[in-house]
Amino acid sequence: MNKIDYKSPIGLIEIEGSAEAVRSILFVERDEIVNTIHHETPEVLVDCLNQLDEYFRGERHVFTFPYHFEGTDFQQTVWNALTTIPYAExxxxxxxAVSIKNEKAVRAVGTANGKNKLSIVIPCHRIIGANGKLTGYAGGLWRKEWLLQHERTFNK
Incomplete structure (x- = not known):
């Protein structure tokens, strides 16, 4: 598996994948870029890094590089449903749970949401509590708040 790091305005993001698809986009708690682009870095990872950079500049609302989920059928159904939440919403x-026709699976949806390895692209940061309050986010609630505000700022 290949890796590259992207220095976002809210911390370092490690992108991992193969020549075929990105498999992981996760915030890492370090300050230094460890995984740099080199001549053997798959183009799909470079494309992901460039699209993330466009996202953080407010120029991209939809991602088009190939990615691959690794999870149970239920998790994949939840992650696919997350992609239907529009930018800035x-x-x-x-x-x-309602959108996947399993209304009683609210807790299971929450668990699947927490196992999403494709941060930002599978927009789990757009999930808030039924009461309108921010709920857990693996990257930290402060990042979730930042991402939501960022999307509101650049929503055209």
Whole structure:
């Protein structure tokens, strides 16, 4: 598996994948770029890095590079449903459970949401509590708040 790091305005993001697809986009708690682009870096990872950079500059609302989920059928169904939440909008675990026709699976949706390895691209940061409050985010609630505000700022 190949890796490259992207220095975002809210911390370092490690992108991992193969020549075929990105498999992981996760915030890492370090300050130094360890994984740099070199001549053997798959083009799909470079494309992902460039699209993330466009996103953070407010120029991209949809991602087009190939990615691959690794999870159970249920998790993949939830992650696919997350991609239907439009840029700069939010939804709840219940909204996702209803959209996948499994209204009682609210907690399971929350668990699947927490196992998403494709941060930002599979927009789990757009999930908020049914009461309108921010709920957990693996990258930290402060990042979630930043991402939501960023998207509101650049929503055209």
């Amino acid at each position: 939010t939804g709840s675990y219940k909204d996702i």
